[in-house]
Amino acid sequence: MTPEDRFPGPEHPDSGPRHQPDLDVLPYGTYYEPEPAGGYPEASYEAETYSGYGGARYLEQHWPAPGQDQEHDAPHTTGHHPGYEQPLPDHSSPAAAHQSDDPPTIELGPPFTEPGLPYHPYPAPGPGEPPGPLYVVGDVHGYLDELRSELRHQGLIDADGHWSAGRSRIWFLGDFTDRGPDGIGVIDLVMQLAAEAAAAGGYCRALMGNHELLFLGAARYGDEPVQSTAGTASFLAAWRLNGGQQHDLDRLEGHHISWLSRLPAIALEDGHLLLHSDTTAYLEYGDSIAAVNDAVHDLLADEGVDEWWDCFRRFTKRFAFRGDAGPMAVHELLDTYGGARVVHGHSPIPYLTGAVHADDGAPPHIPGPYIYADDLAVAMDGGVTMEGRLLVARLPI
16 A cells, blocks of 8 residues: 555555455556647746655655554544534644644536535537547645646646636546645635636536545544444544645535535546546446446435445555556456546556656656556556646547
């Protein structure tokens, strides 16, 4: 298991029950590096995109060593977020204050302008009018400046941060918050772009990542105990261990919760099966895209803390598509849900390729999306939290 996603409980180094790949066997794959977009200086783009905030050094300094007691690494407090009509947890302890200073995802219409208001469907292309180009965005994890820089570089937003891509289509692959400096700012930007894209005849949509489940669970259930084989655990403790930022929880409002809770877990677009996690766990929630999304939405609407916890843990599994058994795992998903290729986030490309640490200590070089598993899988998490790169790419690759 990589240090990216930790929670109290036994480690799950593989991503699904259908095979047990050797994690020392690296995938055979290639990088895709698109030509730089015209009209935007490449030098300034790189300077803005390669972030030194947090990164691998943060993981090394703050990650518990093997065998360390993780049950009590973060303080346990009680309380829930006001978006769920409960008082906020008390994070006034010194350990919590220190953690908050550390750097560290449905088919939606435009977001609610006010909680409870209806939304409108996206306009369909006119007769004979093809859809606009399709883009995907990898894990953002609160790195708002890097996201704006990359969207600007791709010509998708203007200098003021507004939609400038006409009928283009964008899918965010999940994990908006945690570890980076402004997760709520990222969510607000995506919601803004969803409305602006719809008005222009395009769309901006997003998947639910495991960090959306974790963030919502921390807000709703706080330090309420969950059933864990490692003993007492809670969403709040797990959220903190995974880079949860107190300022994000403080700014979380009802309309954010409504929007995040309705994100789909899986989507199919132009023959690309879009997932957050590189896992086969989706198969445990249904044999169609609609069934999986309905099952997750029903769980978030009606089920209790243990069901939420189980869902979070399933979608935190990873590495199902690497190694010799990887193509078979991809085919399981494609044969069930359709599509010709899987596009996912979740597992940082430096971990997939084994290039986490360079000999000279330089940040990992991520020229673009990583294509592997017999060209059936495209990895989009460029490792922005470990001084890699926030990836935005046009499909097909």
